[in-house]
Amino acid sequence: MPYVFITRRIPEDIITPLKAEGRVSMWEKEETPVPYERLEEEIKKADAVFCNVSDPIDAALLEKAERLKVIATMAVGYNNIDIQAAAERNIQVAHTPGVLTETTADLTFALLMAAARRIPEGIDVIKNDEWGAWAPFFLTGRDIHHARLGIIGMGRIGEAVAKRATGFDMDIVYHNRSRKPETEEAVGAVYVEMEELLETSDFVCVQTPYTKETHHLMNREAFQKMKSTAVFVNTSRGPIVDETALYEALKEGDIQAAGLDVFENEPVRSNHPLLTLPNVTALPHIGSASEDTRRKMAEMTVDHILQGLRGEDVAHKVEM
Numbered sequence: 001m002p003y004v005f006i007t008r009r010i011p012e013d014i015i016t017p018l019k020a021e022g023r024v025s026m027w028e029k030e031e032t033p034v035p036y037e038r039l040e041e042e043i044k045k046a047d048a049v050f051c052n053v054s055d056p057i058d059a060a061l062l063e064k065a066e067r068l069k070v071i072a073t074m075a076v077g078y079n080n081i082d083i084q085a086a087a088e089r090n091i092q093v094a095h096t097p098g099v100l101t102e103t104t105a106d107l108t109f110a111l112l113m114a115a116a117r118r119i120p121e122g123i124d125v126i127k128n129d130e131w132g133a134w135a136p137f138f139l140t141g142r143d144i145h146h147a148r149l150g151i152i153g154m155g156r157i158g159e160a161v162a163k164r165a166t167g168f169d170m171d172i173v174y175h176n177r178s179r180k181p182e183t184e185e186a187v188g189a190v191y192v193e194m195e196e197l198l199e200t201s202d203f204v205c206v207q208t209p210y211t212k213e214t215h216h217l218m219n220r221e222a223f224q225k226m227k228s229t230a231v232f233v234n235t236s237r238g239p240i241v242d243e244t245a246l247y248e249a250l251k252e253g254d255i256q257a258a259g260l261d262v263f264e265n266e267p268v269r270s271n272h273p274l275l276t277l278p279n280v281t282a283l284p285h286i287g288s289a290s291e292d293t294r295r296k297m298a299e300m301t302v303d304h305i306l307q308g309l310r311g312e313d314v315a316h317k318v319e320m
Contacts, residue, residue, distance in 0.1 A: 002047035059085035070308025094304035094314040100288035105160030115259035150201030153208025210237035223249035
């Protein structure tokens with residue numbers, strides 16, 4: 001019987017189909033990553049691995065795989081997996097695009113609004129008994145309605161964010177590897193070069209995938225091009241942003257605020273420099289964290305494993 005290893009605790013009802021097809025072993029903890037040493041042991045005997053973004057499936061690990069047919073990650077991103085090393089060993093790699101689009105777009109817009117209107121600061125004012133007499137400019141933030149939203153990366157999530165922005169009568173511009181005429185027509189978005197997007201947008205939202213080309217795409221030069229009143233939002237991948245440059249931009253007033261759901265090295269601790277700034281609204285990488293969406297992601301990952309074990313092409317295969 002095929003052997004499947006799951007790197008994080010998943011509800012039993014979701015993995016029942018796997019147990020009907022073979023033997024299943026699961027790391028018993030939900031919030032603690034499986035140790036690399038355990039991964040080394042399991043990958044030697046596994047026919048399939050159910051993993052997530054925090055599991056480093058690197059070339060050294062794959063060299064130990066003797067039976068592995070499929071790696072299925074419960075995520076859209078797959079930078080934690082050495083795709084080339086897997087391909088060289090005819091191991092299929094699957095991910096979960098599409099299913100989390102709307103949920104992540106919801107969170108992106110919530111983060112944009114919270115950062116713009118200084119929601120966390122307002123909560124702290126009440127919790128710390130600092131709410132005094134009414135003042136004309138107390139905790140004033142940025143208007144969202146009729147502002148210009150610049151979206152970097154007009155994929156599924158970027159399109160969904162743009163759709164939400166239409167409800168606020170926002171002026172939507174975007175930069176992408178290629179133009180999206182259908183999106184332009186659907187939401188009234190306008191394609192612009194990166195420099196114009198940075199210089200003219202009131203909100204800059206990153207939705208591009210993480211690649212070698214997008215590593216530290218948002219650097220010191222990029223932030224200096226932005227408006228001093230601009231709000232920066234990232235719900236894509238942490239390494240797209242040079243965090244030192246972002247800290248300096250916020251500290252020196254090059255931009256006004258930031259909303260972040262992702263960081264370069266996760267998890268971050270409370271002493272992270274960006275978390276010391278009052279104009280940073282930070283979340284612990286929960287873009288897709290709704291109950292329904294996470295269950296759908298897990299179920300899709302199970303389906304990918306079953307497809308791979310049966311010798312079929314996985315439905316959402318990561319290509320080189």
